[in-house]
Every structure is written in structure tokens, then in C-alpha cells.
Amino acid sequence: MIALLIRDLRLAMRAGGGFGLSLAFFLIVVVLVPFGVGPEMGLLSRIAPGILWVGALLACLLSLDRIFALDFEDGSLDLLATSPLPAEGIVTIKSLAHWLTTGLPLVLMAPVLGVLLGLPERGYYWIIVSLAVGTPALSVIGTFGAALTVGIKRGGLLLSLLVLPLYVPTLIYGAELARRGTQGMDTSTPLFMLAGITCAVTAMLPFASAAVLRINLR
Amino acid sequence: MPELGKYAFAVLSSYGITIALIIALVGFVVLRNAKARRALEAIERGGKNG
Amino acid sequence: MSLWQYANPVKFLHLSGKIVPLATVVSAVCLIAGLYWGYFLTPDDYKQGSTVKIIYIHVPSALVAINAWFMMLVASLIWLVRRHHVSVLASKAASHVGVVMTLIALITGALWGQPMWGTWWAWDPRLTSFLILFLFYLGYIALWAAIDNPDTAADLTSVLCIVGSVFAVLSRYAVNFWNQGLHQGASLSMDKAEHVSDVFYYPLLLSIAGFILLFVVLTLVGTRTEIRQRRAKALLARERG
Numbered sequence: 233m234i235a236l237l238i239r240d241l242r243l244a245m246r247a248g249g250g251f252g253l254s255l256a257f258f259l260i261v262v263v264l265v266p267f268g269v270g271p272e273m274g275l276l277s278r279i280a281p282g283i284l285w286v287g288a289l290l291a292c293l294l295s296l297d298r299i300f301a302l303d304f305e306d307g308s309l310d311l312l313a314t315s316p317l318p319a320e321g322i323v324t325i326k327s328l329a330h331w332l333t334t335g336l337p338l339v340l341m342a343p344v345l346g347v348l349l350g351l352p353e354r355g356y357y358w359i360i361v362s363l364a365v366g367t368p369a370l371s372v373i374g375t376f377g378a379a380l381t382v383g384i385k386r387g388g389l390l391l392s393l394l395v396l397p398l399y400v401p402t403l404i405y406g407a408e409l410a411r412r413g414t415q416g417m418d419t420s421t422p423l424f425m426l427a428g429i430t431c432a433v434t435a436m437l438p439f440a441s442a443a444v445l446r447i448n449l450r
Numbered sequence: 451m452p453e454l455g456k457y458a459f460a461v462l463s464s465y466g467i468t469i470a471l472i473i474a475l476v477g478f479v480v481l482r483n484a485k486a487r488r489a490l491e492a493i494e495r496g497g498k499n500g
Numbered sequence: 501m502s503l504w505q506y507a508n509p510v511k512f513l514h515l516s517g518k519i520v521p522l523a524t525v526v527s528a529v530c531l532i533a534g535l536y537w538g539y540f541l542t543p544d545d546y547k548q549g550s551t552v553k554i555i556y557i558h559v560p561s562a563l564v565a566i567n568a569w570f571m572m573l574v575a576s577l578i579w580l581v582r583r584h585h586v587s588v589l590a591s592k593a594a595s596h597v598g599v600v601m602t603l604i605a606l607i608t609g610a611l612w613g614q615p616m617w618g619t620w621w622a623w624d625p626r627l628t629s630f631l632i633l634f635l636f637y638l639g640y641i642a643l644w645a646a647i648d649n650p651d652t653a654a655d656l657t658s659v660l661c662i663v664g665s666v667f668a669v670l671s672r673y674a675v676n677f678w679n680q681g682l683h684q685g686a687s688l689s690m691d692k693a694e695h696v697s698d699v700f701y702y703p704l705l706l707s708i709a710g711f712i713l714l715f716v717v718l719t720l721v722g723t724r725t726e727i728r729q730r731r732a733k734a735l736l737a738r739e740r741g
Contacts, residue, residue, distance in 0.1 A: 401674035
């Protein structure tokens with residue numbers, strides 16, 4: 233399983249592996265928002281936690297079809313399926329690889345982009361915490377969506393349509409956590425809910441993702 | 451006719467849009483069903499060439 | 501003889517063929533009676549004026565929207581466990597009705613709220629939950645359309661329905677949490693069903709009955725369509741092969 237993880241990480245880091253693309257997309261979204269809503273820092277700093285969360289979510293979304301598509305196309309996914317590794321294990325490793333190459337960099341990049349949006353001082357800590365707790369959920373949920381659409385040609389748009397409603401609870405609690413923390417309010421409810429979502433999906437969704445992968449590889 | 455007063459637009463458009471959508475839905479379901487029935491009958495008669 | 505005999509497509513076509521005409525008539529009667537009674541023969545609400553008349557469409561359509569999804573959940577589970585094609589095809593047929601009902605609930609909800617809120621849309625928890633439900637319906641229908649192999653499509657959409665149901669429930673709580681954080685002035689509760697007085701209650705019941713029967717009729721007819729399409733495909737494949 234470690235071998236699979238290292239292989240996926242290496243593939244992602246190579247040129248054309250898409251590693252930097254999510255970060256670049258995150259940057260683009262954050263840069264576009266002021267153009268869309270006006271440069272007034274008062275407004276921007278109020279919506280900064282939300283913008284950072286939406287941007288990170290969209291950047292995650294963008295890299296989802298890479299999780300399985302490349303392996304599916306060249307047949308390595310079929311090989312993996314016949315290996316002694318359980319499908320649930322494959323799916324979890326793939327989610328972990330996605331998080332390490334997409335989610336984690338986004339978490340680290342967010343405070344930097346927060347500067348562009350006038351994120352208040354206290355917000356830096358909370359945007360990192362909320363994204364750190366929430367992005368694993370995005371990876372796991374996204375892996376489920378990617379498994380559903382793995383056989384579909386140009387299924388990227390469909391993937392987005394399927395995954396975005398699933399992302400809503402994570403987004404709500406994550407952004408709310410960041411917002412409340414920034415304003416110095418009590419953060420226990422959204423923090424527990426967000427952590428709960430991440431733990432629950434990590435524990436349970438891989439079974440659904442594995443089942444779906446097996447269906448698609450029939 | 452009931453006096454709808456200032457809410458006339460809200461009420462009338464609600465009913466209007468709903469009726470239109472329901473008619474469209476019924477039309478969709480019924481027409482699709484008729485088409486499927488005709489196609490199946492044609493095949494069972496041996497008329498359709500695959 | 502149990503209910504499972506209708507998992508047999510031929511038996512299902514036979515029985516549904518007998519039910520549909522009768523159910524159509526009853527549904528039409530309930531709908532027309534309920535809406536006519538509600539629209540023409542009931543007074544205005546002292547708080548909401550004539551907009552209360554929207555209740556006769558908004559509440560029934562919302563009820564069907566949610567219950568259609570629930571039926572799809574059960575039907576999808578039956579498919580995954582017992583592999584009865586009729587079940588999953590009924591789920592597919594129900595989704596068409598459900599998505600339109602959700603749309604009706606959304607539109608009438610917004611139109612009802614507009615005079616109260618002053619805007620065409622408000623992120624009221626209930627309306628927002630219906631918007632998310634609408635997206636789930638769209639995803640389910642789109643996934644069916646995107647996959648060629650019927651059994652694969654059936655399996656994938658069934659899993660999606662189940663996972664989606666869990667997230668839909670989770671979203672409901674999340675949206676309630678998300679909205680109560682804002683300071684809304686007036687109460688935005690759209691669900692008057694518990695609090696309506698008798699004069700509104702009976703036409704509402706009639707409308708609800710009409711809408712539910714409409715759902716049943718359209719889903720039965722839709723399932724018949726899917727069964728026939730599947731049979732046609734199988735016959736063509738046999739001819740060629």
C-alpha cells in the first residue's frame with residue numbers, strides 16, 4: 233500500500249502531473265474575486281474566509297478526475313484491482329495521495345492568499361485549521377465521485393455536478409468555522425461537525441467508493 | 451373570481467407555472483411511453499431491422 | 501402470493517396497466533377539486549393575504565419531492581440487494597417526477613416568499629435544502645444518461661442515491677446551522693401544514709392526495725416505458741447476436 237502511495241505521489245509531482253495546477257487555480261480564483269466584487273478591503277476582509285474556502289474547494293474539484301482517470305486509461309487500474317490489495321485500500325490510498333498533493337498544499341497556500349483578501353489577523357490560524365480538518369473530507373468525497381465517473385468520457389462536468397452537492401455540508405461547517413474563529417466567536421460546533429464529517433466519511437465512504445470502482449471495472 | 455389584491459402576481463404565476471410544468475411533465479411521460487410501446491410492438495412483430 | 505411477484509416485468513405491466521387508468525381519474529379529480537376549492541372557495545389569510553392560496557401547490561409538491569427521493573432510495577436498495585430490474589427502473593421513472601416537483605416547490609416557494617421577504621430569493625433553510633435536493637436529482641438523472649450499459653448505470657445510480665441520501669440529511673442539518681447564524685427578522689417558515697385552520701386544511705388534503713396520486717400514475721407509466729425500452733433493447737441484441 234505504501235508503494236502505491238509513493239507511486240501516486242511521484243506521478244503527481246512529475247511534469248504534467250498536475251501538482252501545481254490546483255495551487256495555480258486557487259490563486260486565480262482568489263485574484264478574480266476582487267475583480268468581481270470590487271477592491272474595497274472592508275468587504276473583502278469580511279468575505280475572505282468564505283472565498284478562501286470556495287477557492288480551495290474548487291481547486292480540489294479540478295484535480296479529482298486525475299485520481300483514477302490516468303490509471304483507468306492505461307489499464308493499470310485493472311491491474312490494481314486484481315492485486316491482493318483490497319479495493320477499499322486502493323481507494324483510501326488514492327484519497328490520501330490526492331490530499332497530500334492537492335489538499336495539503338492548498339492549506340499551506342491559503343494564508344498567503346489571505347493577504348490578498350485582507351484576512352484579519354486572527355483569521356490566519358483559523359483558515360489553516362479549518363482547511364486542514366476539512367480538506368481530507370473533500371478528498372475522500374471527491375474520490376467517491378471520481379470512482380463513479382471513471383468510465384465516462386469527458387466526465388469532468390458530470391463529476392462536478394455529482395460532487396458539489398456532496399461538498400455542501402463540509403463547505404458550510406468549514407467556512408463557518410473559519411468565519412467564527414476570525415471574529416473571535418465560539419467555534420466548537422462547526423469544529424466538531426467538520427471533524428465529525430471528515431472522520432465519518434474517511435471511515436465509511438471508501439466502502440461505497442470501492443463498490444463503485446468494482447462495478448466500473450467489471 | 452377571488453380578489454387577489456396586491457399578491458395577484460405571486461399567486462397567478464405560481465399556479466400558472468405549476469400547471470405549465472405539470473402539463474409538460476405529463477406530456478413527457480406519456481409521449482415517451484407511447485413511443486416505447488410503438489417501438490416494442492414493431493420489434494415484436496419482426497418489422498424493425500436491428 | 502407476495503408483493504414480490506410484481507418484480508416480474510410482465511406481471512408488473514399487467515397490473516400497472518389496470519391501475520393506471522383508474523388512478524389517473526382519481527388523481528385528476530382530487531387535483532382539480534382540491535385546487536378549485538382552495539383557489540376559489542377559501543378566504544385570505546389575515547397575515548399573508550391571498551398568497552396563502554399558494555399553499556395548495558407548494559406543500560403537496562414539496563411533499564412529493566421529498567417522498568419521491570425516499571422511494572428512490574428504497575427502490576435502489578431493493579435493486580442492489582435483490583436485483584429486480586423493475587425496482588431500479590421505477591426509481592429512474594420516479595426521478596423524472598421528483599425533479600419537476602422539486603422545481604415547482606422551489607418556484608412556488610420563492611414566489612410565496614417574495615411579497616414577504618421583498619426579494620425574489622432568500623436563503624431560507626427550507627428553500628435552500630430544496631435547492632440542494634434539486635441538485636441531487638439532476639446528478640442522479642445525469643448519471644443515468646451518461647452511462648451506456650444499463651446494469652452498470654443501475655448499479656452506479658443506486659449507490660449514488662444511497663450516498664446522496666446520507667448527504668442530503670446531513671445537508672439539512674448543515675443548512676439549518678448555516679442560516680440560524682444570520683439574523684433574520686421575520687419568521688421564514690414555509691411549513692404551515694401543522695398550523696392551518698380547518699378552512700384551509702381540507703382542500704389542502706385533497707391537493708396532497710391529488711399530487712401523490714399524480715406521482716404514482718406518472719411513475720407507473722414511466723416504469724412501463726423503461727421496461728419496454730429494456731425489452732426492446734434485449735430483443736434487438738438477440739436478433740443481432
